[in-house]
Amino acid sequence: MATATQIAYIAELSPAVPPWLNKGDNAWQMTASTLVGIQSMPGLVILYASIVKKKWAVNSAFMALYAFAAVLICWVLVCYRMAFGDRLLPFWGKGAPALGQNFLIVRARVPESKHRSPTGYETTEPFYPMASLVYFQFTFAAITMILLAGSVLGRMNIKAWMAFVPLWLIFSYTVGAFSLWGGGFLYHWGVIDYSGGYVIHLSSGIAGLTAAYWVGPRLKSDRERFPPNNVLLMLAGAGLLWMGWSGFNGGAPYAANIDSSIAVLNTNICAATSLLVWTSLDVIFFGKPSVIGAVQGMMTGLVCITPGAGLVQSWAAIVMGILSGSIPWVSMMILHKKCSMLQKVDDTLGVFHTHAVAGLLGGLLTGLLAEPALCRLILPIETRGAFYGGNGGVQFMKQLVAALFVIVWNVVSTTIILLAIRLFIPLRMPDEQLVIGDDAVHGEEAYALWGDGEKYDPTKHGWNMSSYSEQTAPPPFVNGARGVTINL
Numbered sequence: 001m002a003t004a005t006q007i008a009y010i011a012e013l014s015p016a017v018p019p020w021l022n023k024g025d026n027a028w029q030m031t032a033s034t035l036v037g038i039q040s041m042p043g044l045v046i047l048y049a050s051i052v053k054k055k056w057a058v059n060s061a062f063m064a065l066y067a068f069a070a071v072l073i074c075w076v077l078v079c080y081r082m083a084f085g086d087r088l089l090p091f092w093g094k095g096a097p098a099l100g101q102n103f104l105i106v107r108a109r110v111p112e113s114k115h116r117s118p119t120g121y122e123t124t125e126p127f128y129p130m131a132s133l134v135y136f137q138f139t140f141a142a143i144t145m146i147l148l149a150g151s152v153l154g155r156m157n158i159k160a161w162m163a164f165v166p167l168w169l170i171f172s173y174t175v176g177a178f179s180l181w182g183g184g185f186l187y188h189w190g191v192i193d194y195s196g197g198y199v200i201h202l203s204s205g206i207a208g209l210t211a212a213y214w215v216g217p218r219l220k221s222d223r224e225r226f227p228p229n230n231v232l233l234m235l236a237g238a239g240l241l242w243m244g245w246s247g248f249n250g251g252a253p254y255a256a257n258i259d260s261s262i263a264v265l266n267t268n269i270c271a272a273t274s275l276l277v278w279t280s281l282d283v284i285f286f287g288k289p290s291v292i293g294a295v296q297g298m299m300t301g302l303v304c305i306t307p308g309a310g311l312v313q314s315w316a317a318i319v320m321g322i323l324s325g326s327i328p329w330v331s332m333m334i335l336h337k338k339c340s341m342l343q344k345v346d347d348t349l350g351v352f353h354t355h356a357v358a359g360l361l362g363g364l365l366t367g368l369l370a371e372p373a374l375c376r377l378i379l380p381i382e383t384r385g386a387f388y389g390g391n392g393g394v395q396f397m398k399q400l401v402a403a404l405f406v407i408v409w410n411v412v413s414t415t416i417i418l419l420a421i422r423l424f425i426p427l428r429m430p431d432e433q434l435v436i437g438d439d440a441v442h443g444e445e446a447y448a449l450w451g452d453g454e455k456y457d458p459t460k461h462g463w464n465m466s467s468y469s470e471q472t473a474p475p476p477f478v479n480g481a482r483g484v485t486i487n488l
Contacts, residue, residue, distance in 0.1 A: 020107050022127030028256035029132045035247025036139035038240055041068050044146045047237030048153065049446065051292070051349065053222060054229035055437025056154045057446035063153070063161055064146045070165045071142040079141065079169055080134050083177035087113045090185040091409075093178045095170075104131040110254060113183030124380075126254040136251055141173055144200045150349035151208030154218045154226070155434055158441060160425045164417060168207065172413040176203050176406055190381060191402040192370060192395070195252035195263070197307025197362040198406050205356025206407050209347055210414040216428045217346035219435065226348075229446070231291055238295045242271060245302050249309035259377040263310035266317040267302065273321025274301025281329050296354055300328040303358035308366030310378060312385075316369040320362065328357045360403050367399035368392075 017023070041064075049061035071079075078095040085093040093113060098104065110124045110133065126133065145165055152161075178184040180193045193199055217223060228234055250264040278297025282290045304324030305317055312320070332353040336342045342352075370385035370392075386392035418427060433440040 018107075020125075020127055021129070022255075025126060025255045026128035026132055028260070029126070029128055029136055029251060029254065032247035032251025033132070033136040033139050035244045036136070036143065036251070037244075039244035039248065040064065040139070040143045040146050043237050043240035043244060044143070045237070047234055047241065048146075048150065048349075050230040050233035050237060051228045052153055053226050053437075054446060055439075057229055058438035058444050059158065059441050060149075060153045062442065063149045063156075063158070066162060067145040067149060067165050068142045070162070071145050071169055072138055074166045074169050075138045075141055076134065079174050080137060081112070082170065082174040083141075084110065084112050084133075084137065084182040087178075087183060091175050091179045092184070093174070093182055095174075098130075098134050104134065105129050108133040108254070111178075111181065111183030111187065113178075124254060133254070137177075140196055140200060140248075141169060141177070144173055144196075144204050145169060147201070147204040147351060147355055148208045148211065151212040151347045151351045152215050153348040154222055155346075155428050156211075156215050157426050157429050160215075160421050160427045163421050163425060164211075167417045167421070168414065171417060172207060172410055173199075173203065175409055175413070179405070180402065186402050186405065189398060189402075190383060190395070191398050192311065192366050192379070192383065193307050193363065193402070194309050194311055194366070194378075195249045195306045197303065197359045197366070198402060201303045201306060201355040201359030202363065202403060202406050203410050205352045205354070205359060206410040207414040208351040209345060209356065210411050211418060212347045213345045214415065214418040214422070214427060218348065219431070222434070223346060228292065234295065235291065238298060242268075242298055242302065245271070248302075249306060253310060253378050257377075259310040259374070262314075262374065266309050266312060266314055267305050269314055269317040270305035270321040270324065271298050271301035273318050274298065274304065274325035277322055277325025278329050281326065281333075285333070296332070296350070297325045297329070299354045300324040300358040303355055304362035304365070307359070307363045308370055311366060311370045311374050313369075313371050313374070316365075316371070319369070320365050323365065324358050324361060327361055328353045331357050363399050363403055364396065367396035370395065 045061045045064045048064050049057045052060045076098050078097065080098040082088075082093045082095040085096060088094045106129065108126045108128055108130045110126065112123075145168065148168070149161070176199045179186045180191060180199050181187060191198075218226070245267050246264045249267045250260045252263060253259045275294050275297040278300070279289045279294050282288070282293045301321050301324045304320050305312075308316075308320075332350055336350075336353070347353075366385065368385045368387050370383060370388075372382070372384040372388055372390075375383040382391075383395060384390050384392045386396045421427065429441065438445050
């Protein structure tokens with residue numbers, strides 16, 4: 001008599017379980033997808049809502065919420081196959097829907113592209129259906145879009161944002177994804193981007209800085225003082241982001257294998273190291289640890305390890321954590337204040353520093369520290385970092401060239417998209433809306449602190465205006481370790 005396990009894998013008895021399906025791999029891939037999705041919903045929704053000034057809590061959360069939903073629909077309608085389908089151009093795939101059952105229930109292929117190069121790259125075929133892969137890659141596209149939003153919080157016209165999301169996904173994100181992951185020219189050239197240091201973080205950081213330039217700055221009062229409205233809730237969002245990163249990097253091998261285990265361990269080691277280094281620098285230079293600084297250090301560590309999470313040894317993850325906790329700190333706290341260009345561009349949450357700088361750093365460090373034996377676990381050809389000799393120096397140069405391509409493409413594409421939108425919709429809210437915030441933009445506010453939805457009235461609720469002014473006056477210390485400080 002056949003056992004239950006044998007029966008489960010007999011296609012004739014169970015059409016939903018074809019012979020090529022590995023239930024463990026499929027279960028892990030769907031779990032990893034859910035973990036990455038939780039990073040955005042509710043992770044970044046909570047983080048954005050709490051890290052901004054109270055009057056922008058609703059707007060910031062809604063920008064993330066809208067992006068998550070809009071990206072999913074665009075992804076299945078056309079963008080998945082632009083990023084992972086058959087080749088149209090060396091950097092772009094042919095767009096087509098990913099909705100039919102004949103497409104979604106067959107065995108996944110990565111890349112799906114039929115294009116082959118003389119270097120002999122082979123198509124990876126995970127042991128689960130295309131539907132699992134489509135959703136997993138959607139969660140990466142969604143978080144990229146939401147990270148970009150961090151640069152323009154507190155002033156971008158919500159209607160312009162609603163137009164920007166699908167256009168940037170189509171004309172910018174899919175190009176990077178296809179070029180590096182989907183069978184494009186950088187993929188075949190052998191550039192390493194294990195889980196999105198370039199495709200996601202460098203792209204979102206550069207595009208965010210570019211968008212911040214074209215949208216324009218916040219009000220002067222907001223730039224000078226932009227305190228978080230709920231630090232504890234911010235930590236909850238940051239915690240979801242950190243824990244979700246195990247799916248982010250652990251799902252990149254497309255299997256529940258030993259490389260996935262290495263990636264998860266290295267991810268957490270690098271994040272913890274970076275957080276401790278950033279916090280130590282805050283204490284040394286500002287005299288006190290900053291909770292916001294700790295979150296930024298956590299973020300830069302997670303970003304830095306992403307392009308090489310499953311390809312570097314764990315001691316190298318500590319090295320990457322030390323550098324990701326210090327170099328972006330210097331760029332944010334010191335170089336930012338000395339660079340007139342960065343001073344002029346109002347990058348609300350410092351996404352350029354936490355994602356572009358850290359993502360570039362991680363990609364280059366991967367070109368130095370990628371360990372040959374670990375590379376053989378997942379990469380289709382012999383690869384090593386420069387630290388291990390051989391052709392490692394060439395790999396480092398490939399990493400550098402790929403970074404330059406991603407930077408240039410995102411600057412150009414983001415600029416063109418925003419200039420096109422500006423012809424029809426103002427990119428920045430009018431000043432009268434910027435003064436009020438959420439109530440003017442959405443007709444809603446984050447907190448009902450004075451009763452059941454009532455707005456505060458000092459005559460009705462017993463506070464006089466002088467005491468209220470005293471309570472809301474800015475503190476005497478403004479040059480702390482909170483983040484980017486702008487001197488206007």
